[in-house]
Amino acid sequence: MKSHNIERISALADGELKGLSRWLTQRHVRHCPQCADEFARIERVRETLAACPPVVEMSDSADFFWSKVRREIAAREQETISIPMPRLSFADWLQVNRGILATVTSALVVVAGSIVMLQQPTRSGAVMVERVDTVIPNTVATPLKGAESDVAVIWVSGLEWTPDLDQMQECFDNIET
C-alpha cells in the first residue's frame, strides 16, 4: 500500500476487509504514522459512540402508549368519513339512474295520454233542444226525442204546402207573423 487511503483504514476499523487486503492495510498502518493516527482516531470515535448509545425518550410506557392507541381506534371506529365523489354530468346521471328515467318517462306518457284522451270529443253529452217555438199561426214546432244522443230533431208541422220552390216565395210572403 503506497498511498494513504482513508477509506481503506475506515473499512479496516469497521472489520470490512478480509484476507490479503486486510493484511496489507494492517501492515501499512503499523509502518505509517499518519495512517496509524487516523486509525487510532476512528477507533476512539467508535469507542465513544459505543459508550453513549442513543436513548429515545417516551413520556409513557410502551403498554400505556399502546393502550392509548387502542382506545383512540375504538373511539373513532363509529365516525363517518365523507369520501369526496367525482362530479357526474347529466348524461352520466341518466346512465346510472335508468330506473328513475324509465319511471319519469312512463309517467309523462300516461299524463300526456290522459290529456289527449280528455281533449278528444266525447259521446257522453247529447244534442238537446232546450227551447223551440214558431211565430207562424197554426204551426207547431216539436222537439222529438230519439234513442241516439248525437241527433236531435225538431218537427215543424202546419207550414203552408207549396207545389214547388218557385211558388214558396209568394206563399210565405202572405203569412202574417
Add this chain to the structure above:
Amino acid sequence: MIMRWIATLSLSLLLALPARAANVQARLIRASNESGKSDTSLSDLQVKLKEKFGYKFYQQLGAQQQPLKTGTKLQLDLGQNFQVFVTPKSSDKHEQSLELEWYYGKTLLVRSVVKIVENGHLLVKGPEVGNDWIVLAVSVRN
C-alpha cells in the same frame, strides 16, 4: 341517445295535441223519393236522415259554415231564400249552446235554443214542397 329519444317522444306528444276551433255548419236539404235526387255530400248524414224522415233520397240545396264566437250573431245564407242566424250563447270543451233562427225570406219559420255536442246534428223538418220536404241540418265541427 337517451336525450334524443326523450326529445322525439316530447315532440310526438306535442304534435298529438289537436288544434281546435269550433265551426257551425248549416245545410239545406231536400228529402225526396224521386231517384236522382241523391247527393254524395250528404254521405255522413244519409243514414240518420233516412232513419228520421223515411225518404229514400236526400239532395243538398245549399250549405255554409262559419267559426263560432260567443255572443256574435252569425248569418248563414243557404240559398233558395233560406237563411239561418246562429248566436252562440255559451260553450265548453265538447258542447255548444246555440240560439238558432231559421228564416224563409223575412218569415221566421222556427227559433230554438239547442245544445250541440261535437259532431252532433240538429235536424229540423221544415216546409213541404210537392211530395218533398225541406230539412235543415245544423252541426258543430272542430
